[in-house]
Amino acid sequence: MTQAVLDVRDVQKSFGAVTAAKDINVSVPEGAVYSLIGTNGAGKTTFVNMVTGYIKPDSGVINFAGRNITGMGPRQITRLGIHRSFQIAQLCNELTVEENMVVAATIHKSARPSFWRNAHGAEARERALATLERFRIAEHRNRLIPELSGGVKKLLDIAMAIAGQTKVMLLDEPTSGVAADEKFPIMDLVIEALRAEGVTVIFVEHDMDIVTRYSDRVLAFYDGRIIADDAPEEVLSDPDVQRYVTGGAA
């Protein structure tokens, strides 16, 4: 068995009276693609936020490649190679698509960006363009963010996260806000790109077709707990999952 690259042990988190995470235990092997399902408020995003350091667990331990990362901030965790995308695309609205990409590429390239080298230089732009082309959004490169469609925003958000030495990628609802006919092409692109580089992927998803098609394993969340942790078809046929998560519709 491959070694667990991400290991979450006994993690708890509550916000006042609301329990957002209870007894969370997850072990993700290197190179695997996991999906997280559950209704809104079930604890999926809390899980992503805890792993990426946006919120700190009340108790429990999160290990990454054998190293304890519990309590580290987003920046430290990002520097270790755990990257993420966002449910609401987090972009810089006053910058163009290309500039967003240059920012990401520059930061990923070096911890000490230059105060002298022009960020709008040919070299930086070419590098950014390559990534944009890879995600097929290069045609939008000179547009400002508010002018973009949901799908392009989402892709740019993900592209910015991937630009570096990613070891684990957490995608928070990569297809939300994306037109129905764009969902599969986007997932094809993203998952293929990540698999090609051997990146471990964890994504949050509501569309069960996408879950079945792209993930090796599914974690079903309900009320802050993981109620199922298995291969997609097993989880989706689980009666608890059907009752609390998929609502029998699947």
Added chain:
Amino acid sequence: MNSTSKKFAGALTALALAAGAAGPVAAQDDTFKIGVITFLSGQAAESFGVPAWNGGKVLVDMLNEGGKLPAPYDQKGFGGMNIEVVLVDEAGGATKQVQEFRNLVQREEVDAVVGYVSSGDCLAVPPVADELKAFTILYDCGTPRVFEDNTFEYVFRTAAHATMDNVSLARYLKSRDVAIESFAGLNQDYAWGQDSWADFTGAMAQLYPDAVVKTALFPKFGAGQYGTEISALLRERPTLVHSSNWGGDLQGFVIQATARGLHERSQIVLSAGDHVIPQLQQKMPEGIYLGARGVNGLAAKARGGELQELTDTLWDAYEAEFGVFPVQAPFRMWQALLGLKTAVEKAMAENGGKKPTNEELAAAMKGLSWDAPSGRIEMALADGHQAIQPNAIGTTKWNAEKGAMELIDIEYFDSRCVNPPAGVKSADWIAQGFPGAQCD
């Protein structure tokens, strides 16, 4: 980028044009143009700036009409020239004042500048005045540092510096045999308050070596609320409480202190307190010892003597125009303008009646002495650049018949009794026990 350069060019052109448009407004030979700078806004406007310029305006109008004042001030304007005034607000700090001074001299091309209440401005402006060779009169500010730390050729101060205010207070106490066991101070937390307190404690150390300093409070300038400070003064029970506060800060302090009976527990002395009498009237308690930074206001009115006619003429004109009697600030403006008039006319007598240059004015002003409603002004210190003048301290007393606050037991101090002699710094003079003081 090119368009930004164009923009920049545009702005500079506009500036150059504005400069041209505002350009030569130099006074003609039959007009003498003065720049007057005093507080028209902010806290010092009400107490000093506005009354000073009110007084100035009355005087300038009378002079321009001619023959309104007794000799030697009966000639029209300055040596026959009409007086024209450019008025500038002193509020805004020394930085602004230096810029405005340059504008007055270089853009408005005034023939003389008369101004400055704030001692910060009085320290900042003189070097520039000398650099521009512009004849300048500091008419009000108090800090001795202006001429004690530096020498200037074109700058003159026609009012005595603040040392005499507090020395006179201490002398008044001594001459009236007031027993002082301890004293405390409440002064504004800026140079004026700090310097006044230092002068007063210094003078007291000479005249009352056994008196103990209880507490020295320095509430923020413009604090308005003195509740806590008054509690501290009530607790400490000093024989005497000294304050150099002025304007709103003084009025607030007096109102709050008397409501809590501080004046019944301690003798209150105010080094510059006369100017709040018209406003406070009955609210000013009786028995307060106060000065007016010169023989100004009520003390000048009560003095009598040969200056009575000059004083009364200006006093009545002022009262008729503004419905209130003049306090210290207009007196200082009067002595400045009358000094300027004397200097201009002296210079014209020497140069054959032409409008005097800055150099001729400076030469005429140096060591000059003249009469003003506040007494004989002598440019005796700092090589003829710094005035000395007599001072007076009195005691407040409510006149129920007239319904007015009066000053009684006024004691007049000769210029040379309360001012240091030439060449001696004020602080040293006090510390050495007033060497060379000539008191009657």
Added chain:
Amino acid sequence: MRTNLMLSAVGAFVLLAAGAVLLPDWAMFLCAMALAKGLVSLGIVGMMRGGLVSFGQGLYYCLGAYTATLVAGQLGVSDIFLLTLLSAGVCLVVGALFGPLLAGYRGIFFAMLSLALSMVLYGTLAKLTVLGGTDGLNIGAPTFFGWDPEGRALQTALYLYVAVLVVVAGTLMRIYFDSEQGLITLATRDNELRVEYLGASVRTVMSYNYVFGAVLGGIGGTIAALALGHVDPEFAFWTTSGEFVFVAILAGYLSVPAVFVAAIILEMVRSFSNLYFPNTWQLALGIFLLIVIVVLPNGLGSLVRRRKGDAT
């Protein structure tokens, strides 16, 4: 790109230098002061690009001015280059000390804390009678490598010196704004969370901007002190800082020359409203401020320089 920048810099200097010949004395002085204050505002513009506005740049303006005055008065140094360098150095050290502390704060808290710091300096100087208290200190005219000019020559030399500083500082800041770090600063203004999640430290970004602002503030203060011949604690008062912020807002964060144009415009408006409305100049200035904010929400710079992709 850099060639264009260098050409613009040379062009700007030639323009400014022309002022030394064309402008009357009072206008040259006004411009020298405006340019010195513009340097301080340029530092605020640098912070504004990262989304922060310091309401306390008076701290460095004052610190630079007092450093120059004390060094000149106590040690007898009058060389303008040395004085500028020393003040900039002092401000660099102090800025590096406070920068990382303040960089953790955002928005109005950053603004108010920086204001509080400058007010503490104001209070301390007002208390220190040895340094002249609220009355402040005078500083003699500067020398230039041993040359000791007077009158118009002194004013011209001072003006040209500021012009050189403005062009050099403006060019360097432009290079910085366009650099990788500069772009990250802009990204931070937009979305701090994203920048942190890319692995860059927002705090570091802001600290650098703060330190640059401190150095520029110190240089501006030194020039102002030398031009005025006088310093007082008012340099650190909140209204002084407010003026710097106003110039920065008037200029906007897009264009560097706009900062200096804005500074000159403000000085002119103030000077003329002072003269023509001695009793209501605050009213005139207030109305002018409002008009500018309403008419030019993104500052003067938005007239000449737009961000790419901006459709309008």
Added chain:
Amino acid sequence: MDLAATILVDGLIYAGWLFIVSVGLTLVFGVLNILNIAHGSLYAIGAYAAASMVGAYFAWGGDAFPYGSYVAMIVAALLVALVLGPLLERGLLRFFYGRDEVLNVLVTYAVFLILEDVMKLIWGVNPYFVYEPYTLLGDVEMGPLFYVGYDFAVIAAAIIVGLAVWLSLNRTRMGKVVLAVIHDSEMSQTMGVNVQRIYLGAFMAGAFLAALGGALTAPMISVTPGLGVNVIIVAFAVVIIGGLGSIPGAAIGALMVGISRAASVHMLPEAELFIIYFVMAIVLLFRPEGLFAKTQARKI
């Protein structure tokens, strides 16, 4: 009376005044997200209005019932709020909602400058006095010290203001809506709240409180130009200490500043100038957003 008790009484009196002048500032910030420098001008205008109003009251035979002057003071503050509130909020500030906080500070700074001169145009530069209300309530003897009854009336007024604000926010429907707007104006807008009316109401309440602060201060001082500028900085400090937008925060902030300032005046007068910044620095060091700041959780 021993030192500690004196410090406490002096501190409470000052804190009462501080609370009244700063609670309006924090309310306006909480609802409109504007840090209003012109709060100081409204304070000064309140003082002038009260001085004029009380003067008029006595001129028209108020001597028969001098206590009516207190009503005149409150009416003056109300008038200021009714006239200037809508004028500033509807006429100016509403165009800047949602803009940068610091830009809004500058807008109010411009208003401050304008109002400074407008006051001069209306009231001139001569001081106004209305000391009758100050001495009307008699003296209070506490040990060896005298206090003026009015000082305690200010404390009482502060408590009443605090309670009134708290009750109207927490115990009325309208108040709850205001709290919702403070918490999240976008959300409440989508929930059908008439945010415009709330903004206007909150600004007028803030203006009233500022003017009331001025009106209550007027009898103790001479009302002169430049009154507003000194109030702004202390009120800012109190509000920052307590947490912007927090009413209880303003109360605690006022108490902390009031009592530490009193302690400083009695025991270490040299430090008085710095004490307010000192308290502020200490608080912000441990709680960067003030004592009672609203938490700004952001959904990502």
